[in-house]
Amino acid sequence: MALTRQSLATIAAGLAVLLALPYTGVADFYLSYLYLVFFWVALATSWGILSGYAGYWSFGHAAFFGAGMYTAATLAGKLELPFLLTVPAAAAVAAALATAIGLVVFRINSLRGEFFALLTLSVSYVLAALISNTAIDGGAGVYLSNVALPQFGASVPGAIYLLGLALAVAALAISRRVLGSRLGAGLLAIHDDEDVAEVKGVPTLRYKLLAFAISSAIAGAAGAIQAAYVGYVTVGETFSITVPLYVVLMSILGGARHWAGPAVGAALITVALSAVVGSGHAELGRAGVALALIVVILKLPQGIVPALLKRLRRAAPAVDAAHASGKLVNLVPPANAPGAAAPGARVLLECRDVRKSFGGIQALRGVSLQVRQGEILALVGPNGSGKSTLINMISGHFALSGGTITLDNVAIAGLAPHAIAQRGIARTYQIPRLFDHLSVLENVRLCATFGCREAASGASPDALARQWLAFTGLAAKADLLPPALNLHERKFVEFARALAARPRLLLLDEVLCGLTPTEVDQAVALIQKIRAGGTTIVFVEHLMRAVVALADRVAVLDQGTLLAVGPPRETMQDPTVIRVYLGASHAA
Numbered sequence: 001m002a003l004t005r006q007s008l009a010t011i012a013a014g015l016a017v018l019l020a021l022p023y024t025g026v027a028d029f030y031l032s033y034l035y036l037v038f039f040w041v042a043l044a045t046s047w048g049i050l051s052g053y054a055g056y057w058s059f060g061h062a063a064f065f066g067a068g069m070y071t072a073a074t075l076a077g078k079l080e081l082p083f084l085l086t087v088p089a090a091a092a093v094a095a096a097l098a099t100a101i102g103l104v105v106f107r108i109n110s111l112r113g114e115f116f117a118l119l120t121l122s123v124s125y126v127l128a129a130l131i132s133n134t135a136i137d138g139g140a141g142v143y144l145s146n147v148a149l150p151q152f153g154a155s156v157p158g159a160i161y162l163l164g165l166a167l168a169v170a171a172l173a174i175s176r177r178v179l180g181s182r183l184g185a186g187l188l189a190i191h192d193d194e195d196v197a198e199v200k201g202v203p204t205l206r207y208k209l210l211a212f213a214i215s216s217a218i219a220g221a222a223g224a225i226q227a228a229y230v231g232y233v234t235v236g237e238t239f240s241i242t243v244p245l246y247v248v249l250m251s252i253l254g255g256a257r258h259w260a261g262p263a264v265g266a267a268l269i270t271v272a273l274s275a276v277v278g279s280g281h282a283e284l285g286r287a288g289v290a291l292a293l294i295v296v297i298l299k300l301p302q303g304i305v306p307a308l309l310k311r312l313r314r315a316a317p318a319v320d321a322a323h324a325s326g327k328l329v330n331l332v333p334p335a336n337a338p339g340a341a342a343p344g345a346r347v348l349l350e351c352r353d354v355r356k357s358f359g360g361i362q363a364l365r366g367v368s369l370q371v372r373q374g375e376i377l378a379l380v381g382p383n384g385s386g387k388s389t390l391i392n393m394i395s396g397h398f399a400l401s402g403g404t405i406t407l408d409n410v411a412i413a414g415l416a417p418h419a420i421a422q423r424g425i426a427r428t429y430q431i432p433r434l435f436d437h438l439s440v441l442e443n444v445r446l447c448a449t450f451g452c453r454e455a456a457s458g459a460s461p462d463a464l465a466r467q468w469l470a471f472t473g474l475a476a477k478a479d480l481l482p483p484a485l486n487l488h489e490r491k492f493v494e495f496a497r498a499l500a501a502r503p504r505l506l507l508l509d510e511v512l513c514g515l516t517p518t519e520v521d522q523a524v525a526l527i528q529k530i531r532a533g534g535t536t537i538v539f540v541e542h543l544m545r546a547v548v549a550l551a552d553r554v555a556v557l558d559q560g561t562l563l564a565v566g567p568p569r570e571t572m573q574d575p576t577v578i579r580v581y582l583g584a585s586h587a588a
């Protein structure tokens with residue numbers, strides 16, 4: 001959301017006051033106090049960029065902060081480099097460390113969730129052991145008392161205050177920029193369902209690495225400034241559990257999925273803790289702060305900032321519906337546009353001898369199939385015959401055990417799912433897999449943002465998303481979260497997401513399953529409308545009346561082999577097909 005002129009003016013005025021503070025003769029004690037607030041704001045904000053947005057909770061933030069601290073301590077304290085140069089160097093070292101770790105860890109699917117948290121925590125301990133047992137520290141710590149600190153800010157605490165302020169502002173600006181960008185949209189989707197995000201075109205590995213590197217670079221820079229602040233760097237203090245614990249708590253309190261949330265949490269906790277420490281009853285005070293934290297987190301599980309924003313939005317006057325729908329682009333195909341593909345239409349998708357085995361199970365035993373531009377091909381077969389496996393192989397979810405798959409004569413097998421999505425293949429899921437923390441509109445907008453590159457229409461992702469929501473009859477649900485929808489609506493959001501990706505080929509996996517007869521009719525009409533717009537469709541379906549109503553051709557799978565392919569009525573009357581479906585007695 002763009003900042004209004006008024007809020008920009010308020011921010012500028014606030015910043016001007018903060019910048020002027022060291023020159024007003026204010027006591028160094030207050031500057032140091034405020035520096036600590038900035039320090040925690042920068043650290044917590046940096047943590048949020050990976051862990052808050054993408055949900056990869058890192059308990060190893062101390063490692064990157066520590067890498068920055070020791071880079072500064074070594075370069076300035078031992079090699080006598082000007083201190084200011086050590087700050088970008090510390091950021092670079094921390095980012096390089098995160099990238100190296102991420103390149104290994106992010107490729108391993110099993111290292112998500114709590115395993116990632118534990119692994120990052122152990123990185124801190126490994127790094128601590130390495131540093132304390134080498135000349136970097138040697139166990140004695142590194143003094144920076146002889147390091148010449150910058151002269152600006154009227155005093156050394158003033159200079160450190162200004163550095164802390166600059167870093168906190170930069171961290172907030174970067175975090176806000178990330179959240180509003182493609183990267184941020186991708187990270188939020190990764191948070192909710194990483195596999196689906198990848199299939200929708202989000203380059204998940206690259207985005208996680210980028211977020212990890214940015215987050216760690218800020219932590220590294222914070223470490224460098226903190227080295228100057230403390231003047232004596234030790235492994236015990238640097239790599240303690242305090243840093244990760246505090247940044248996690250601060251982010252949860254303020255709201256980890258909002259750019260300003262961790263900063264608000266950091267400011268509140270830092271101020272609360274310093275108030276109780278100065279009160280003379282430090283231990284009792286800390287317990288009180290912890291109790292208050294528990295209460296606030298229980299009451300506001302999304303964090304203070306999102307809760308406040310929600311309240312403000314509720315209080316704001318409702319936006320005019322026509323205005324909210326934005327400028328519509330005419331994407332809705334005409335009702336009577338041509339239907340079936342011309343018989344001689346070119347081949348869009350070709351599967352040649354596609355094989356897939358899961359351990360000892362042969363799910364696909366060499367399936368060869370062509371899909372022509374503009375046609376609707378139904379994929380049918382008994383349970384376990386390999387239909388979903390074929391869809392998963394085309395969309396890149398599974399690697400092939402053998403054979404080739406081409407889209408417009410270009411091999412796509414072996415490409416990452418996001419690359420396949422960007423080439424124009426979109427899919428839906430049998431059980432809708434929506435991003436539950438993103439609104440219906442945001443779900444669809446994400447797919448418009450990351451969809452087929454070649455079919456970019458020039459319309460904004462937001463306009464496209466609203467257009468496809470209107471097409472699927474969901475315009476009124478745009479601002480709801482997916483858990484508030486019924487199954488029918490959730491399935492239609494799946495449609496809208498797939499369509500917003502501007503697919504050349506749409507893969508529908510049992511979209512009618514679980515719908516009432518009326519909802520089935522609506523879905524069938526919708527699929528007909530989609531094809532009328534020129535989209536080629538492959539759909540997996542058990543409901544024969546829908547297959548007959550929709551399909552130009554039917555492909556029948558049985559035990560991983562293609563049994564028959566042809567027009568629906570003829571194919572379903574083929575004795576071999578009847579035997580597979582109804583048993584030998586019906587096939588005579």
Ligand SMILES: Nc1ncnc2c1ncn2[C@@H]1O[C@H](COP(=O)(O)OP(=O)(O)OP(=O)(O)O)[C@@H](O)[C@H]1O
Pocket residue numbers: 358361362363381382383384385386387388389390
């Ligand atoms: N991830 C997996 N790991 C192991 N086996 C799998 C996996 N996915 C599918 N299979 C096996 O592959 C075979 C084909 O399954 P698939 O889900 O493709 O069938 P289907 O035709 O889509 O069935 P349904 O109509 O019930 O959805 C089955 O034997 C199934 O157990």
